[in-house]
Amino acid sequence: MKVIAFVNNKGGVGKTTCSKLMAEYLSKVKKIPTLGIDFDPQCNFSHQYLKMEIDPAAPEGLMPPIHPDYATDDPDHIDWDGRSSISEIFYGQGVVPYPTYLQHLDLAPGHAEKLLAAEAVRKSEVVDKVHKQLANFLNSEDVKAAYDAVVIDTAPSKGPLTVSVMKAATHIVIPSVMEEQPVQGIYGMLQLWMQESLAREKDRPLKLIGILPNMFKQTRLHKDILKCLQENPAISKYVLPVSLSQRIVFAEIDAEEANPRSIFDYSVSHVAKQEAEEVCAYITERIFS
Amino acid sequence: MTKKKRFGVSQALTRGLSEAINVVENNAAIYRNTVVPLSRIELDPDNPRKLTINLNDVRNGLKKEDPHYEKKAEELERLKELASTIESSGVINPIVAYKLGEFYRVVAGERRCLASILAKKNEIEARVFNEKPKGFGLKLVQWIENTAREDLTLDERIGNIRDLIREYQGERGEQGITATLLKHITSLSLPQATYYLSVLNAPDDLRKAIEHGQVRSLDKAAMIAGIDSDEVRREALTACINGSSLKELRKIIAREKLVSSQPKIMREKAKRGRVASRINMGSTANAKVVQAIVQSVLSHTNFNRYSEIFSQVAWDRYDHATRAFRKLVEILEQEMVR
Numbered sequence: 001m002k003v004i005a006f007v008n009n010k011g012g013v014g015k016t017t018c019s020k021l022m023a024e025y026l027s028k029v030k031k032i033p034t035l036g037i038d039f040d041p042q043c044n045f046s047h048q049y050l051k052m053e054i055d056p057a058a059p060e061g062l063m064p065p066i067h068p069d070y071a072t073d074d075p076d077h078i079d080w081d082g083r084s085s086i087s088e089i090f091y092g093q094g095v096v097p098y099p100t101y102l103q104h105l106d107l108a109p110g111h112a113e114k115l116l117a118a119e120a121v122r123k124s125e126v127v128d129k130v131h132k133q134l135a136n137f138l139n140s141e142d143v144k145a146a147y148d149a150v151v152i153d154t155a156p157s158k159g160p161l162t163v164s165v166m167k168a169a170t171h172i173v174i175p176s177v178m179e180e181q182p183v184q185g186i187y188g189m190l191q192l193w194m195q196e197s198l199a200r201e202k203d204r205p206l207k208l209i210g211i212l213p214n215m216f217k218q219t220r221l222h223k224d225i226l227k228c229l230q231e232n233p234a235i236s237k238y239v240l241p242v243s244l245s246q247r248i249v250f251a252e253i254d255a256e257e258a259n260p261r262s263i264f265d266y267s268v269s270h271v272a273k274q275e276a277e278e279v280c281a282y283i284t285e286r287i288f289s
Numbered sequence: 290m291t292k293k294k295r296f297g298v299s300q301a302l303t304r305g306l307s308e309a310i311n312v313v314e315n316n317a318a319i320y321r322n323t324v325v326p327l328s329r330i331e332l333d334p335d336n337p338r339k340l341t342i343n344l345n346d347v348r349n350g351l352k353k354e355d356p357h358y359e360k361k362a363e364e365l366e367r368l369k370e371l372a373s374t375i376e377s378s379g380v381i382n383p384i385v386a387y388k389l390g391e392f393y394r395v396v397a398g399e400r401r402c403l404a405s406i407l408a409k410k411n412e413i414e415a416r417v418f419n420e421k422p423k424g425f426g427l428k429l430v431q432w433i434e435n436t437a438r439e440d441l442t443l444d445e446r447i448g449n450i451r452d453l454i455r456e457y458q459g460e461r462g463e464q465g466i467t468a469t470l471l472k473h474i475t476s477l478s479l480p481q482a483t484y485y486l487s488v489l490n491a492p493d494d495l496r497k498a499i500e501h502g503q504v505r506s507l508d509k510a511a512m513i514a515g516i517d518s519d520e521v522r523r524e525a526l527t528a529c530i531n532g533s534s535l536k537e538l539r540k541i542i543a544r545e546k547l548v549s550s551q552p553k554i555m556r557e558k559a560k561r562g563r564v565a566s567r568i569n570m571g572s573t574a575n576a577k578v579v580q581a582i583v584q585s586v587l588s589h590t591n592f593n594r595y596s597e598i599f600s601q602v603a604w605d606r607y608d609h610a611t612r613a614f615r616k617l618v619e620i621l622e623q624e625m626v627r
């Protein structure tokens with residue numbers, strides 16, 4: 001089972017967009033049984049596939065809807081409130097992924113309040129309570145039996161949540177806009193990658209697929225910064241040869257009422273679809289070959 | 290015509306990015322950062338540190354009949370101080386170890402291990418190599434570890450550098466070690482590397498004083514090592530042992546400089562009323578001139594017995610030629626007194 005995460009502690013660089021593209025490419029185009037995980041308290045990724053609800057306990061945050069399999073008269077469900085998010089891993093409870101409109105894609109949604117609580121765990125406890133939980137969950141036999149790929153969307157942070165993603169992932173991609181601040185975010189992620197790489201057994205390395213230029217525009221700023229990264233001999237190996245341009249469709253497809261729902265529903269000749277396919281195919285090739 | 294602005298990523302940031310990448314590429318398969326049980330720790334007999342106290346002493350207590358009892362008791366007291374900070378704030382830097390069968394052999398960090406045991410800890414954070422780091426790599430690890438520590442004596446540091454250079458030359462061939470190369474190997478600053486190099490080649494008296502802990506600061510040692518005249522050096526060394534500051538040492542050396550190389554400005558000053566007490570021998574960019582002077586003097590029957598001293602001089606090097614010329618003047622002065 002391959003576990004791919006999109007990380008960058010700078011916000012708004014396309015982590016969710018890429019997670020979505022990747023999850024849909026793997027499940028819809030490649031028909032690989034895929035689990036999407038939303039590890040961001042903002043729950044943007046979840047909201048793409050589920051009707052997330054406002055959490056009465058924390059009105060500024062979202063929580064997952066009632067699970068379709070939940071039945072009040074089922075005696076097995078007596079201790080369950082009917083909602084299940086990925087954050088249950090921090091509370092010792094089972095995670096019940098939700099089906100999505102795509103046959104091969106399931107989703108373990110976020111839960112704002114509970115994820116924020118994990119992010120805020122005291123430093124002395126964080127290792128036991130947060131860091132290893134996601135890896136433990138993904139290593140469990142039923143998860144490994146059910147899915148061949150896991151796609152994780154992460155929060156714009158370097159905190160405990162992102163660290164636990166680093167510990168659980170087999171591959172990471174760093175989407176970034178070719179501008180000063182997002183590139184600084186790359187630095188934050190390379191630090192985490194380095195820490196994790198140096199802590200791992202050598203037979204299961206954390207592979208950095210690379211930096212994925214996103215929202216790329218043919219401006220001097222974007223071109224110069226990309227060139228600067230490509231010209232550095234150490235960094236250039238990790239600048240992906242594919243990229244996503246700034247295209248209004250990528251933003252429009254996020255809308256709740258978007259039709260079609262997936263970029264892969266567009267016609268073969270659509271440039272955005274071609275670009276998305278090229279990026280996803282490249283990453284898939286790197287991960288699965 | 291205006292120049293188009295070129296955007297880029299700051300140098301500090303590209304350096305940071307490439308460093309992280311290099312660290313992973315060079316090290317990820319070689320060691321891992323982890324936590325090891327203190328019960329499975331062993332000390333490395335080849336460590337450059339000079340602790341007498343060992344694991345057994347710390348685990349089971351010191352024995353009065355131990356021939357090193359006193360030294361060990363002293364070390365134990367110091368370890369207890371470290372143990373109490375470990376109790377309150379833990380070990381800051383991970384130790385370095387490698388796996389040897391069931392055990393972890395400590396390459397760097399034995400004091401932290403011993404103190405952690407005293408602090409009743411069960412585990413310690415470690416960087417564990419998959420196999421014993423060899424030769425230069427091992428010495429480098431120890432060096433990096435040791436630079437972070439304050440309790441290491443100058444003698445121990447110099448010993449580290451010497452080992453490091455030896456291993457480096459062993460692996461890459463006998464090449465002359467320059468300050469720049471040393472800086473490159475150790476990531477010392479250039480001045481520090483220069484200091485270490487001059488101290489490494491220090492005359493015996495200075496070396497002994499360092500060994501005995503009488504000279505403890507690198508910059509003072511380097512300054513003294515750089516003094517050509519035996520007499521002035523001895524004076525400076527004694528002053529240093531007696532606690533002279535860097536500034537005071539500099540004064541002593543300034544006197545030597547007056548003696549050995551008169552600055553040109555002296556003439557002007559003399560004109561302005563100072564009584565000249567010495568003659569300036571001038572300077573030249575043509576080393577052949579110096580060679581010619583020296584050789585003509587040596588060809589004189591009174592002086593040809595000194596030829597041997599000058600047989601090794603590399604005349605094309607200014608420092609050699611300068612030293613040779615000073616030596617000649619020194620000899621002449623002595624001969625003239627007689």
Ligand SMILES: Nc1ncnc2c1ncn2[C@@H]1O[C@H](COP(=O)(O)OP(=O)(O)OP(=O)(O)O)[C@@H](O)[C@H]1O
Pocket residue numbers: 010011012013014015016017018040042044154155156214215216244245246247248249250251252254
């Ligand atoms: N290539 C693109 N072209 C146009 N718009 C894009 C592109 N990629 C992302 N966007 C839009 O930019 C916004 C930010 O993207 P996204 O939500 O994927 O970033 P993020 O890294 O997940 O943000 P956060 O850190 O807040 O989670 C979204 O509105 C998204 O639709």
Ligand SMILES: [Mg+2]
Pocket residue numbers: 015016017040044045153154
């Ligand atoms: Mg997002």
